[in-house]
Amino acid sequence: MRRAALAAVFVTAACASSARQAPAPQRAAGDSTAKSTANAGPGATSTPNADPFPSTYRPMPSRATVIRNVTILTAAGPAIHNGAILLRDGKIAAVGASVDAPADAVVIDGTGKYLTPGIIDVHSHVGAGASPDDQGANTNDVNEATNPSTPYVWVEHSVWPQDPQLPRVLAGGVTTIQVLPGSANLIGGRSAVLKVVPARSVQEMKFPGAKYGLKMACGENPKRVYAQRGPSTRMGNVAGYRSAWIQAEAYRRRWDKWNSGHQGDAPTRDLGLETLADVLRGNILVHNHCYRADEMMQMIDIAKEFGYKIRAFHHGVEAYKVADVLAREGISAAVWADWGAFKLEAADAVRGNMALIDNAGARTIVHSDDKSGIQRLNQEAAKGMAAGNAIGVAVSEDEAIKWLTINPAWALDLDSKIGSIENGKNADVVLWSGNPFSVYTRTEKIWIDGAMVFDRSDPSERWRTDFELGYVPAASTVGGNR
Amino acid sequence: MRTLMRSSLLGTALCLTTLAAPRADAQTIAITGGKVYTVSGAPIENGTVVIRDGKIVAVGANVAVPEGAQRIDATGKWVTPGLVNASTVLGLSEISAVTGTNDATARGRDNVAAAFQVADGLNPTSILLSPTRGDGITAVVIHPDDGLFAGQSAVFEIVDGSASDMIVKQSAAMVANLGNPRAVGASSRGEMLMHVREILDDARTYARRRADFERAQTRPFAASRLDLEALQPVLAGRLPLLVAVDKASDIEATLRIAKEYGVKVIINGGAEAWMVADKLAAAKVTVLTGAMDNIPRNFNSLGSRQENAALLRAAGVSVALIGNAGGGGETQFNVRNIRYEAGNAVAYGMTWDDALRAITLAPAEIFGVSDRFGSLQAGRDANVVVWSGDPFEFATRAEHVLVRGKEYRDVSRQDLLMQRYKKLPPDFERTP
Numbered sequence: 001m002r003r004a005a006l007a008a009v010f011v012t013a014a015c016a017s018s019a020r021q022a023p024a025p026q027r028a029a030g031d032s033t034a035k036s037t038a039n040a041g042p043g044a045t046s047t048p049n050a051d052p053f054p055s056t057y058r059p060m061p062s063r064a065t066v067i068r069n070v071t072i073l074t075a076a077g078p079a080i081h082n083g084a085i086l087l088r089d090g091k092i093a094a095v096g097a098s099v100d101a102p103a104d105a106v107v108i109d110g111t112g113k114y115l116t117p118g119i120i121d122v123h124s125h126v127g128a129g130a131s132p133d134d135q136g137a138n139t140n141d142v143n144e145a146t147n148p149s150t151p152y153v154w155v156e157h158s159v160w161p162q163d164p165q166l167p168r169v170l171a172g173g174v175t176t177i178q179v180l181p182g183s184a185n186l187i188g189g190r191s192a193v194l195k196v197v198p199a200r201s202v203q204e205m206k207f208p209g210a211k212y213g214l215k216m217a218c219g220e221n222p223k224r225v226y227a228q229r230g231p232s233t234r235m236g237n238v239a240g241y242r243s244a245w246i247q248a249e250a251y252r253r254r255w256d257k258w259n260s261g262h263q264g265d266a267p268t269r270d271l272g273l274e275t276l277a278d279v280l281r282g283n284i285l286v287h288n289h290c291y292r293a294d295e296m297m298q299m300i301d302i303a304k305e306f307g308y309k310i311r312a313f314h315h316g317v318e319a320y321k322v323a324d325v326l327a328r329e330g331i332s333a334a335v336w337a338d339w340g341a342f343k344l345e346a347a348d349a350v351r352g353n354m355a356l357i358d359n360a361g362a363r364t365i366v367h368s369d370d371k372s373g374i375q376r377l378n379q380e381a382a383k384g385m386a387a388g389n390a391i392g393v394a395v396s397e398d399e400a401i402k403w404l405t406i407n408p409a410w411a412l413d414l415d416s417k418i419g420s421i422e423n424g425k426n427a428d429v430v431l432w433s434g435n436p437f438s439v440y441t442r443t444e445k446i447w448i449d450g451a452m453v454f455d456r457s458d459p460s461e462r463w464r465t466d467f468e469l470g471y472v473p474a475a476s477t478v479g480g481n482r
Numbered sequence: 483m484r485t486l487m488r489s490s491l492l493g494t495a496l497c498l499t500t501l502a503a504p505r506a507d508a509q510t511i512a513i514t515g516g517k518v519y520t521v522s523g524a525p526i527e528n529g530t531v532v533i534r535d536g537k538i539v540a541v542g543a544n545v546a547v548p549e550g551a552q553r554i555d556a557t558g559k560w561v562t563p564g565l566v567n568a569s570t571v572l573g574l575s576e577i578s579a580v581t582g583t584n585d586a587t588a589r590g591r592d593n594v595a596a597a598f599q600v601a602d603g604l605n606p607t608s609i610l611l612s613p614t615r616g617d618g619i620t621a622v623v624i625h626p627d628d629g630l631f632a633g634q635s636a637v638f639e640i641v642d643g644s645a646s647d648m649i650v651k652q653s654a655a656m657v658a659n660l661g662n663p664r665a666v667g668a669s670s671r672g673e674m675l676m677h678v679r680e681i682l683d684d685a686r687t688y689a690r691r692r693a694d695f696e697r698a699q700t701r702p703f704a705a706s707r708l709d710l711e712a713l714q715p716v717l718a719g720r721l722p723l724l725v726a727v728d729k730a731s732d733i734e735a736t737l738r739i740a741k742e743y744g745v746k747v748i749i750n751g752g753a754e755a756w757m758v759a760d761k762l763a764a765a766k767v768t769v770l771t772g773a774m775d776n777i778p779r780n781f782n783s784l785g786s787r788q789e790n791a792a793l794l795r796a797a798g799v800s801v802a803l804i805g806n807a808g809g810g811g812e813t814q815f816n817v818r819n820i821r822y823e824a825g826n827a828v829a830y831g832m833t834w835d836d837a838l839r840a841i842t843l844a845p846a847e848i849f850g851v852s853d854r855f856g857s858l859q860a861g862r863d864a865n866v867v868v869w870s871g872d873p874f875e876f877a878t879r880a881e882h883v884l885v886r887g888k889e890y891r892d893v894s895r896q897d898l899l900m901q902r903y904k905k906l907p908p909d910f911e912r913t914p
Contacts, residue, residue, distance in 0.1 A: 164778050168777060324906040342577070360906060440828060471778070
C-alpha cells in the first residue's frame with residue numbers, strides 16, 4: 001500500500017506546468033488571423049490562436065446573497081473583521097464593514113466564521129488521473145510518456161468530468177484548478193484551467209478566457225523515464241528543451257510571416273509547434289516542474305535565450321535557495337508545505353520554504369499535485385506560516401491567504417478576475433466554520449460566480465458524480481457528516 | 483569540493499545533535515505548571531511531572547518538586563505523553579527513490595517473508611529522526627512493506643544511540659497484506675485466502691513435526707523453515723497479525739481467518755471499517771486508520787470517508803490514528819505530521835481526548851508496549867512533550883521534548899539548510 005503511494009508520486013507528482021488559453025486572439029497574429037480562420041471554413045486551417053474546444057461553461061443559477069458579521073480575508077489588504085459582502089449577478093458587488101442588502105437577497109449570518117476567496121490550485125491532475133485507479137481501470141491519462149517532448153497533447157482531452165475526486169476538491173474550498181500533464185516529459189503538453197463544477201464535458205468546466213499553460217519538467221523524471229532512448233542525463237534534458245525551442249522559433253516566424261500577408265499556401269501545421277510558438281508569443285504561460293535551485297537558474301537562462309517567460313516553478317523545494325532571483329525575475333514558486341525525501345532532488349525540502357520565498361519578495365503559491373492534499377490547501381498554508389514563524393520570518397494571515405488565492409490567480413493570469421475579495425471580481429468565495437488556518441475548520445458554503453455550489457448543511461443538494469451513484473455509499477459522499 | 487562540504491555539513495549536523503542532546507541520565511527533572519494530559523487519567527490543571535533516571539516517578543496536581551530537580555516551567559503550556567506514529571518506515575527509508583537507502587522490504591519466497599524483521603535494518607543515523615522528534619514524536623512503529631506475509635514490525639523510541647538502544651520491541655506484529663490479491667501472487671481473493679490457510683496449516687503441522695522435517699520426512703511445506711517458525715507466535719496468539727485491508731468484505735474475511743486459527747488480528751488501513759464497526763467491536767479487533775482520506779481510490783475503498791476513525795471509536799473499537807492521506811511521505815519524511823491527523827479526526831467527529839489517545843496510548847497498547855510509554859504515569863519511560871498550545875494545531879510548537887528523560891533540542895539538517903539560506907545569497911563559509 002505504501003509502495004503504491006510512492007509509485008504514484010513518481011508517476012504523477014512533479015508534473016507542473018501549464019495554464020490555459022483564452023479564446024481571445026493575441027497581439028502577434030491579431031484580429032485578421034481570427035477572421036481569416038473563420039473565413040477559411042472548418043478544417044481548412046487553424047492558427048495558434050484558434051480555440052477548437054471552446055468553453056461552454058455557464059454559471060449555475062444564483063441569487064443575490066449577503067453574508068454578514070463575518071471575518072473577511074480579502075487577499076487584497078487587511079482582513080475586515082465583522083464585515084459583510086454582497087454577491088450579485090455572479091460578481092462581488094460590495095464588500096466592507098456593512099453592505100446594503102437588496103430586498104430579495106439571501107442573508108447569511110457569518111458570526112464566528114471566515115470568508116475567503118475561492119482557493120486556486122495551479123497544480124492538479126484531478127480528472128486526468130482519475131479515481132478509481134485500479135489496475136485495468138485505465139483512468140491514468142496524465143503522462144503521454146511516449147516521447148520526451150509532447151507539446152502536442154492537451155490535458156483537457158484526458159479530463160473525465162465524472163472523476164469522483166472533483167466534488168471532494170470543491171468541498172475543500174477549491175473553486176479553480178489548473179490540470180497539468182505529468183512530468184515524465186521535458187515538455188508535457190497544454191494545461192487546462194477549470195472551474196470545479198458538475199459537468200457533462202470538460203468544455204463545460206473550462207474557465208472562460210483563461211490562457212493555456214505549457215507544462216515543462218526538469219530533473220530526475222524525464223531522464224529516468226527516457227533513460228534508454230534519451231535524454232538520460234540532465235545535460236540531455238537541457239539539449240531537449242533547446243532543440244524544441246529552436247524548432248518553435250522557426251515555426252513561429254514562418255506562421256507570423258504568413259499571417260501578416262497570407263501570401264501563397266499556408267505553412268504546414270504542426271500541433272506541437274503551434275503550442276510552443278504561442279508560448280514564444282506570450283499567449284501560453286510556462287509552468288515548469290523544477291526541484292533544484294541550480295536547475296531553476298538554467299531554466300531561467302533558457303527562457304531568456306528564446307524570449308519566453310516562466311510563470312511559475314512548480315515543486316520548487318529548493319526555491320528558498322534562489323528566492324531573491326525568483327523575485328527579481330518575476331517568477332512565482334508553487335510549492336508544498338513539507339513534502340520531501342521521496343527522491344534525491346527533493347532531499348533539501350524545508351518547511352520554511354513558503355515563508356522564505358515570500359520574505360524574499362517572490363510570489364509563494366501553495367499547490368497540491370495530490371488528490372488528497374488539494375482538499376486541505378488551507379492546512380498546507382497554515383503549516384507554512386507556522387514554519388516561518390519558527391525561524392523568525394513572520395507571516396500574517398493576510399499574507400498567507402494570498403498564497404492560496406491571488407498568487408495562484410496571478411500565475412494563471414487570472415488575477416483580474418479571481419483570487420481576491422474586491423468589488424467587481426467573480427463571486428468565488430468560501431465560508432469557513434472558523435479560522436481557515438485552524439486544523440478544526442471546515443468549509444461550510446462555497447460559491448462560484450455567485451452561485452452556491454456547496455453547502456455542508458444540505459446533503460440533499462450535494463454533487464455526486466455519475467461514478468459515485470451506486471458504487472459509493474451515500475454516507476461516504478463528501479461532506480456527509482454534520 | 484562539493485562532496486567535502488556536504489560531508490562536513492552532515493558532520494556538523496550530527497555533532498550539533500549530539501552536543502545538544504542528552505544530559506546526564508541520573509537527573510531529576512520536574513515539569514511544572516502546565517495542563518497535563520496523562521491520557522491514562524483525567525487532565526490535570528497546574529500539574530507536575532517528576533522524572534528521575536529516565537522514568538516518570540510522579541504525576542499530579544500536588545506533587546512536590548524534589549530538591550535539586552531541574553525545572554521546566556510549563557505554565558500556560560500543554561503537557562502530553564510523547565506522540566506515537568504507528569505506521570512508519572522511519573529509519574528504514576531515507577530517500578524513497580534511492581534504492582540503497584530502503585530496508586523495508588524482503589525478497590522472501592513466493593511472497594512470504596514472515597521471518598524478516600525490519601528492526602535489523604534500522605538506521606540510527608537517519609537524518610529524519612531529529613525532525614520527527616523535534617515535533618514531539620518520541621516513538622514509532624516500523625513495518626515491512628509488500629508480500630502476503632511481509633515480515634515483522636518493530637517499535638522504537640527516538641533516542642540517540644545504536645539501533646539496539648532505540649528498539650523497544652524487536653517483533654511487535656506480523657504483517658500480512660490481504661487487500662490486493664494480485665500484489666501478493668494470487669489472481670483472486672479466494673486464491674489468496676487459500677494461500678493464507680495453506681501457510682497457516684503448514685505452520686501448525688511444522689510445529690508438530692519439527693523432527694520429521696529435519697529428517698526430510700514431511701511433505702513439502704508452502705513456506706520456508708524460518709517463515710514457518712516465525713508464524714508460531716502468531717498461531718499461539720502471542721504476536722498479532724497486522725492485516726492491511728480496506729474493503730468491508732475483506733475485513734470480514736480477515737475476522738473469519740482470525741477465528742478459525744485463533745489469531746489475534748489488527749486491521750491496518752480499513753477504509754471501510756466503519757461499515758463493519760460492530761463486528762470489529764464484538765471481536766475486540768483494533769484498527770489503524772487515518773482521518774484524511776475520503777477518496778474512492780479503488781474498488782476496495784469505495785466507502786472511504788474521513789469519519790471512519792470517529793465512527794469506529796463510537797462503536798467501541800480501539801483506534802490508533804495513522805497517516806492515510808497517501809501523499810507527502812507520511813510514513814517517512816512527515817511522520818511528524820501525525821498530530822495533524824489527530825486534529826483532522828476531531829474535525830470529523832472524534833473527541834479530542836480520543837484523538838490524543840489514538841496517537842499515544844492506543845498504539846502503545848495495540849503493539850504491546852503500553853508498559854513502556856503512551857501515558858504519563860509513574861513507572862513509564864519519561865517521554866514527555868511540552869507544547870505551546872493545542873498540539874493538534876499548526877501554530878503550536880513542541881517547546882520541550884524528552885525521551886527517556888533526556889531533553890533533546892534537535893537541530894535537523896532542515897534547520898541547517900534554512901539557517902544557510904535565510905539570507906541570500908548565502909555565505910557558504912560561515913553558515914550555518
